[in-house]
Structure formats: C-alpha cells, structure tokens
Amino acid sequence: MSGRVVQLDTEAHAxxxxxxxxxxxxxxxxxxxxxxxxxxxxxxxxxxxxxxERQLIDTGMxxxxxxxxxxxxxxxxxxxxxxRRRNLVKWFATAWASLRQGPVWMPWAMAAQLCxxxxxxxxxxxxxHGEGDYHALSAADQGKGxxxxxxxxxxTTEAQMRLLLDxxxxxxxxxxxxxxxxxxxxxxxESPAALKQLRQSGAVTLAEPIGRTQP
Amino acid sequence: xxxxxxxxxxxxxxxxADELAEIQLLRRIGEGELRAFDALYxxxxxxxxxxxxxxxxxxxxxxxxxxxxxxxxxRRAASFNGQSKVSTWIFAIAYRKALKALKGLDxxxxxxxxxxxxxxxxxxxxxxxxxxxxxxxxxxxxxxxxDHRAVVELTYFHGFGYREIAEILACPIDTVKTRMFxxxxxxxxxxxxxxxxx
Numbered sequence: 001m002s003g004r005v006v007q008l009d010t011e012a013h014a015x016x017x018x019x020x021x022x023x024x025x026x027x028x029x030x031x032x033x034x035x036x037x038x039x040x041x042x043x044x045x046x047x048x049x050x051x052x053e054r055q056l057i058d059t060g061m062x063x064x065x066x067x068x069x070x071x072x073x074x075x076x077x078x079x080x081x082x083x084r085r086r087n088l089v090k091w092f093a094t095a096w097a098s099l100r101q102g103p104v105w106m107p108w109a110m111a112a113q114l115c116x117x118x119x120x121x122x123x124x125x126x127x128x129h130g131e132g133d134y135h136a137l138s139a140a141d142q143g144k145g146x147x148x149x150x151x152x153x154x155x156t157t158e159a160q161m162r163l164l165l166d167x168x169x170x171x172x173x174x175x176x177x178x179x180x181x182x183x184x185x186x187x188x189x190e191s192p193a194a195l196k197q198l199r200q201s202g203a204v205t206l207a208e209p210i211g212r213t214q215p
Numbered sequence: 216x217x218x219x220x221x222x223x224x225x226x227x228x229x230x231x232a233d234e235l236a237e238i239q240l241l242r243r244i245g246e247g248e249l250r251a252f253d254a255l256y257x258x259x260x261x262x263x264x265x266x267x268x269x270x271x272x273x274x275x276x277x278x279x280x281x282x283x284x285x286x287x288x289x290r291r292a293a294s295f296n297g298q299s300k301v302s303t304w305i306f307a308i309a310y311r312k313a314l315k316a317l318k319g320l321d322x323x324x325x326x327x328x329x330x331x332x333x334x335x336x337x338x339x340x341x342x343x344x345x346x347x348x349x350x351x352x353x354x355x356x357x358x359x360x361x362d363h364r365a366v367v368e369l370t371y372f373h374g375f376g377y378r379e380i381a382e383i384l385a386c387p388i389d390t391v392k393t394r395m396f397x398x399x400x401x402x403x404x405x406x407x408x409x410x411x412x413x
Contacts, residue, residue, distance in 0.1 A: 018392045021399075027376035052403070053371070059352050060372045066264040067278055073256055076282050080249075080289060 012039060017046055024053035146191035147173075148184045150198055151206040160203050168194040181206070237301040245293030252292075256285055259302075262373060263309050269368045270313045272357050273320075280316050284309040299382050303375070307383040310365060317361065355405035363398035366391055 016039040022028050023036045040046055099107050148170065152161060165172060169190050175182030186194040191209065198207035237258075243251035263284060267277045287308050295304060356364055365384060369375045377395075381388045 018396065021370045021395055022377050025370055025374045025376075027374060027379075056352070056402075057371050059348050060356075066261050066268075069257055069260040072260065072278050072282065073253060075278070076256060076285060077249075079282055079286060083286070 013043060013046070016040075016043070017049060020046065020050055020053055024050060024057060145185050145187045147210050148186060148191070148195060148198070149181050149206070149208050149210045150184055150204055151179070151181045153203050153205050156203040164198065164201055164203060168197050170194055170198075183210070234300060238295075238297065241288075241292045241295050241301060244289060245295070252285075252289055255288070259285070259305060262302075263305070266306065266368055266373060267309060267313055269353075269356060269372075270310070270361060270365050271317055273316075276316055280309065280312045283312045283316075287312075300379065303379045303382050306369070306373070306375070307385070310383055311385075314361070351406065355402050358405060359398055359401060363394050363401070366394045367398050367402070370395065 016036050019028060019032055019036055023033065028036065040050065099110060165184065168184075168186060170184040170186045173183050173185045177183075184194075195207055195209065198204045237255070240251045240255045244255065260281070263281050264277055267280050267284075268274060271277065271280065284305065288305060295301070299307075356367055359367065362384070366380060369380045369383060370377075375383065377388055377391045380391045384391065
C-alpha cells in the first residue's frame, strides 16, 4: 500500500518537474500552474530547480547587440525586387515557350490579340469627341434635335431674338462665336420649318444647319 | 516575466491585442503591402536574429537565414490560416531554414561570438561578472545539440509554451519535454564544471 503511494508521489514529482521550465516562463495553462504550485509547496527539490530555471532566464536574457536591422531590411527589399524581376522573366519565358509549342498560327493570333488590346486601350485613353466639354443646362435637349448656325443682323434687339427663337421652337445653345454667330438647337422634325422661318426673318442674315442631326 | 504569453492558455488582453495586430499585419502583407512587411520585419528582427544565432552558432549566416525566413513570410502571408500564433508560424519557418542551412555545412559548428563580445565589452565589476556568467551559459548552450538548443532557447529566452515549441520543431509534445530534460541535465553539468573552473 505505502509502496503504491510512494510510486504515485514519484510520478507526480516527475510530471511537475517536467513542467517547471514552462512554469518559469509563465506559459502553462491555469490547471497546470495550480498543479505545479501545489507540488512546489511541499517539494524543496522542485523549488530549488525552479530557482535554477529563473536564474538561467535572468542570465540568458541579458541584452545582446543584434545586427543593423535597417541595413538588413534594405537587403531584404533588394531580394524582394530581384524575386519580382525573376518571376516576371519566368512568366514571359513560360508564355513564350507555350506559344512556340502551340500551332503555327498561335503566335500570330496572340500578336493580333495584343494589337486589338492596344487599339482598345488607345480608344479608352483618347477622350471621345465632346466628352468632358462644358454643357449649358440647355444642352439637355441637344441630342434630340438638329443644330443650326444663325447670324443676326446688327442692331437686332434681345426681344426680337427671343421672339424669333420662340417662333422657330429653337433654343440658344452657344454663341456668340468670334464671328458673331449663334448655335441653335431645334427638334429634328421641325428643323426645315425653323430654318425656313429664320431665313425669311429680316433680323437674320444667315441660317445654316451644322453637324449631324441626331435621332 | 511573460516572455511570450500563450494566448491560448493564458487569456491576456494585451497579448491578444498584439496577436490581432500581427494577424492584421500579415493580412496586409498578403495583399502585397510592403510597409506592413517592413513593420513585421522590424518587430521580428531582434528575436529571430538571436534565435538563429543561438541555433546555428554561425553569426555570418544569421542574416541570410533570417531574410530567407522573411521571404517565405512575404510570399506565403496570404496562406496563414490562423491555426497557430503568428510568432509560432514564423519561428517554425526560421527553424526549418536554419536546419536546411546547417545541413549544407560540413565543418563542425563553433562560433563563439558571444564569448568574443563579452571579452570586448568590459564594464563595472558586477556587470562583468554577469557577462562572464552569460558567456559561460552561451558556451554551455552552444555545446548542446541543435534540437536541444532550440528547445532551451525557445523556452527560456523566447517564452514559448511547450505546445508551441512542438509546433515549431514539428515534433510531439513529449519529445519537447524529453529534449528539455536531457538538455537541462547537460547544461547543469557544463555550468557546474564551468563555474568550478572559473
């Protein structure tokens, strides 16, 4: 009976002793820590062992100079850049190899694809006509009608111009230009009539359609 | 002295916040953010530098292995799955890199940089005694096998728990405890001999 007890004590002692390094560095789970503390209260050998562990930690933790971290980091950046370059070269080499292994028409197809991509990219890059230009509020209707250029006789009053525009169902969208012309927008269907009316007016010296009539 | 608290077993708000910050850094590194990588590099440089110096006993090799380690971190950050702590993951990479570097060397490892450093930096008497003891300890640890050195170093000077060490060294927990048992026995013998010899 007593031999069994001694054996259990010895096993408990060995178990706790095996945990002491991690008790010393404070990383044991709560239940393990409690186990160790209960044993330490009755075991002078383990307490001495723990003291040795703590001295070891204190001595070993003395500050040691390490290398120059910033200089090492610069070299690390160089390594990363070199790796990226190698990966790019490898990618092109692989792509080229697969092209050469493919059918005869493959390189031409790839070249044509690249040309199409370049043209599309160019189209995306070049601003489309009119895009980004300033638009007056009145430009909202511009896309729905015809555009006319009109020159008024000198001395024509603002009231006369307003009446003429109302009668022609036209809107003033631009002008006067450097030449003294105005740009009008009229509904497409009414464009011929508006043009005729403007030309017949004594206040107008010139009335001509310009640009494309949009649907 | 919490060297490297074990968030899994010892809830600690500060350690948990640090771990979350490191996971966040890794996520940003995974997205290719070099600034996040620099921050992690600066954070780990002193610890890895010391660990690799002790494990390899080859000062000239340390930076090369360290940068190899961090290159893996840079490339694989996106694959970090959070099953272990960031530090455990990084130290495991470093250990594998160190073993690989050592395999490529034929000659016996004997770099007593710690001793040279101690001799070159005399100080007040007490500090000198301390450094002398430190040099003795460094010599004793250096005479252990690589596996035993790693367990001692990770436990006493980097504060890892035995479960984490098992992950880093890719071995069972019982193996970690056995290595520690034998390492301690040898260290005690060497230190006792060294102290008597002083």
